[in-house]
Amino acid sequence: MKKFFLFLLGLLLFLFVALGVLWMNLDWVLNESNLRKVVEKTQIELTWQKFDFQIENKGFTAKYLKLNTENLCFKYPKPSVDICxxxxxxxxxxxxxAKMPLVQIKNLKLDVVSDHVFVTIPESTEPKPAEPFQWPAFEFGPLDSFLSQYLAMLPKDAVESIHVDIQGAKITLMPDTELNASAKADSEGKDLRLNTDFEMKIKKESFVKARLDSAMTLVSPAELQAQGVVELPSFGVKTHLKVHWLKSLQVGLDGLMKHQKMQLQSGLKAELRKEIWNLSLLAELKDPRLPFQRLSVHDCDISIEVKKGVPDQLKWPCVIEAHKIRKVPLKGLPDSLALNSLIHSPIDIDKDILRLQPQAELRMQEPALVELSVDAGAKITLNLTQKKFTQLEVDKLRALLKIPALENWQSLLVKSAYSLPAPLHVLKGGIELQAEGPATDLLTKIFNVKASLTTDLTSPRQALKTTSNMELTADIQKPLFTLQGDIRLTEVTLELPYLGFEAPPQFKPDSRFLKKAEEPPPAAKGPSTFIIKELNIHTDATPLRLKTRLLDEAIPIHIKYKLKDTKSLSGTVSIGKMNVEVFKKKAAVERFILKKYPDSTVQDLDGLLIHRTSEVKIEILIVGTTEKPRIELLSDPPLSRQQIISILLFNKSLQQLADEDKNTAGQLDQALLSEAFGLASLFLLSSTPIESVYFDPRTQSYTARVRLDDQTSVSLGSNFETSQQFTVRRRLGGPWSVSTELKQSDNAEDVITTLIEWFKRF
Incomplete structure (x- = not known):
């Protein structure tokens, strides 16, 4: 056993001595020759013109490394990397x-000058698992405190000088998208300067360009200053950036965007401290096409309370103001409109879960123009790792929009592209819109809003008083929007546009007499994204009244319509009792009803007009459909159709008519029976001083003569499709007259004929 321990001790001593010898002679391992051998066994291609690596011993525990290379190039196949x-x-x-820090680095000198940098990153086809998100807990206090977290082990004399010059760096991220960058860094002692240029191109067109110049003091008190420019040439955007970090991090952004006639200036000032982040937003929009001189965003002072480097509470007030809403100020009306908003919310961040409960308020108070208030609240939970909402609820939504005096808006917008259309431009009064939404879980992608609209508008001759209640349901997933509601016309009186007969007729067929051309079948459409489930439109006891200069009194109309499933329209429109003129004869409208059935494409007609004289009662029945109306003529005592027409046209019996008048009555009867003249034609012709009507059933052509005065008449003729004529005839005195006729045809040139006529009746 003793021999074994001696052997083990000797072996350890040998290894220690070997490692010591190797440590003192690192150039035996780290040299140019060994580097070539290692590279040859990999996919790396490494070449150089000069490679000088020296290791100098500074005692047993320290080394001084020196590296000098020229034209060193590194290549790798995938991802494609080519750097020289x-x-x-x-x-x-x-x-x-033997004490912390265990490794000591000092007197660093680095000088790098690049030739080119090419990197191509292939698109990844394999899905990457989501990495757990961890909110970075940044405590933006003094820069010294921030750097101490990362540079505590770095002594003050660690960096002696750094000079890095990288030019022509090119990184291809995906097809047709590349990044070009250059950077230059210089450090002498305590100061570090960095200058960078960056450009992203898409399809060889510049998308983003940026330049940043920064300077940093590494010794206490540490300080960072940076300024730069970011441009988006395609959008006409240019932004200046300033950063200063000493006791707190201060960031300033000033942007300018120009597009056609539009100009947008914006600014951001931020000061990030340890316990609170303050941000201030400014913006100004100018566009001559807008109904005001400029739109500004101001007083947007955002504050975010921070606990342990994590946001805890948000408060965001803001004002959006439209300035100079009219070039010439008007007495009693404001010069600008301001919308005040406030958003506040607690912020709860637990690892990768973000929870918000925002409450929003919008207010606009201009008593002469508008009153707007919106209150909304929501609950939001977001999984930052999965980038997915797990909760998205609206628990409150109330809105009110009130225009107390519409006439003030007309004064503001008159003679502009936003002037009010007729008849709103002459009406006075108020409009009020209210909307409310129940608590809704938006993750189901279904929500609804109930709204009511009330109009109380009047003028000396018109009125628009309505009450509407609507409910909109939105299914965002499909997407599908469904509307249902009720529109009640409480009191509506409108003047129809001016229609006069004094102007000379046009030298072409009157569009009111054209036959309906056959239309090609409509192309197939995709499923509709908007459906009217059920919409009721109706009048109250007071009818809707239409005024026209063609009638002495307003037309009373009762409406009761129902639109279901967007396409199915049913209901009735009826005209109440009133007096009219038919061929300059007074008549009474007993009834006129348009009835629409759900499955029908036309509307049924049921009309009755009565004309009375001392000798006869004439009933004009309007029956059939709007597509094929029929006019029936009855009388008491019974008369033939031509006799009835002769009474209506000339106020004479058939026996009292001259031959020419008899012919006119017969031809008009033929035109009515063949449906050449519809309801509008009958009404318009009956309102003119017509002398005669000639109709040829065989050619389906007509000629109508209208008397302008005792000496002048005009004749109009057409076959409704390809030919038409216009004749002016003037009596000169005695048997003499002159006439000029214009004939137009699709198959021939226009022909103008002038004749001097001599006429004598025998």
Whole structure:
């Protein structure tokens, strides 16, 4: 046993002596020849023009290393790496101690000048398991305290000088995307300077460009200063960056974005301390297309309370303001509109779980223009490792939008691209919209909102008083939005657009007389993302009234419609009793009803107009459908259709008509029977001083003559499709007259004929 222990002791002594000899002669192992042998057995390709590595002993526990290389190149196949350095010079002292820190590094001198750096990182096809997320607990106090966590083992004289110059670094991340970078670092004693340039290209077009110049003092009190520029040329974005870190970390960003006529300036100032982070946001948007001079974001002073380097409480107030909402100020109206917002939430971070309970408030108070208030709350839980929401609930949503005087908005927006459309531009009064949402779990991707809209708008001749109640259900997963509700027209009186007959007729067919062309079948569509489940539109006891200059009194309309499943429309529209003129004759509307059935594409007609004279009662029945209406004429005592038409047209019996008038009555009857003239045609012709109508059932062409005055008449003719004519005839006196006729046809050039006529009746 004694011999065994002596043998073991001798062996350990031999190993100790061998290691000591090897330690004192490291250049036996670490040399150029051995490096070549190691590289030959790997996939690494390492070449150099000069390689000089020296190791100098500084006692038994310390070494002084010197490395000098020229044109050192390193290549690796996958990922593809190709790096060449023109020069590398390294001097460093490394020693071992029996106390902490065990390793001592000092007098470091590093000088690197690169030739090129090419790196291609292949796309990974294998899914990587999610690594557990750990929130970095940064305590942004004095820079000295921050560096002490990482540089406590580094003595003050560790770095004597560093000079690194890397040019032409190129990293290919994926096809058509590459990074170009250069960096230059210089350090003399306590000061370190770093200058970097960076550019990302996508399809050879510059996407991001950046430059950063920084300086750092390594000895106490440590200090960091940096400034730089980041550009996104494709978006016209340029941002200036400033960083200063002494007692606290201060960051400043000033950005400018230009796109066409739009200009956006933004700024961020942040001061990060150990127990609180303060951030201030500023922004200003200018665009001549907006209905105000500029839009600004200000008073956004965000504060985040921090405990042990982890955010604990968020408070975020902000003001969004539209300035100079009109070039010329108006008395009694504000010059700007401001929206005040406040978001606050506790923050709970437990390893990789983030929990928030944000509460948001929005307020806009301008008594002359608008009142807006929104209150919302939510509960959010996010798994940072899986990047997935495990809780996303809205527990409160209430909103109110009130416009007390719509006429003030018209004054602001008149003569601009945002002016109010008719008839809103002449109405006065208020509009109120309320919305409320119940507590909803958004992870089910289904939520609903109930809203009510009330309008109370009037003018001397018009009114728009309505009450609407709606419910919107959204299924984001499909996606599908479903609407149901009720629209009640409490009091609505509208003036129809001006329609006059004084203007000369156009030299082309009147679009009101064109036949409906056959349309090709519609292309197949995908499933709809918006469905109206059920929507009721109806009037109260007070009918909707439409005013037109063609009638002396407003048209009273009662509406009761139901739209179901977006396509199924059913209900009735009826016109109440009123007086009208038909061919310059007074008539009473007893009823006029449009009825729509759910499965029908047209609406049924049921109308009755009555004209009374001292001798006869004429009933004009309008029946059929909107696609094929029929006009039936009845009288008491019974008369033929032509006799009824003669009374309506000329206020004469058939026996009292001249031959030309009889022909007009017969032709108009033919046109009505063949459906050449529909309801609109009958109403419009009955409102003009018509002299005659000629209709040819064989060619389906018509000619209508309208008297302009006692000496002038106009004739219009067309076959509804390919040809039309326009004639002006003027009596000169006696039997003489002059006429000019224009004929147009799709198959021939226009023809204009002027004739001087001599006419004598025998």
């Amino acid at each position: 350095a023109k020069k590398i010079h390294l001097d460093v002292y490394i020693g071992f101690m």
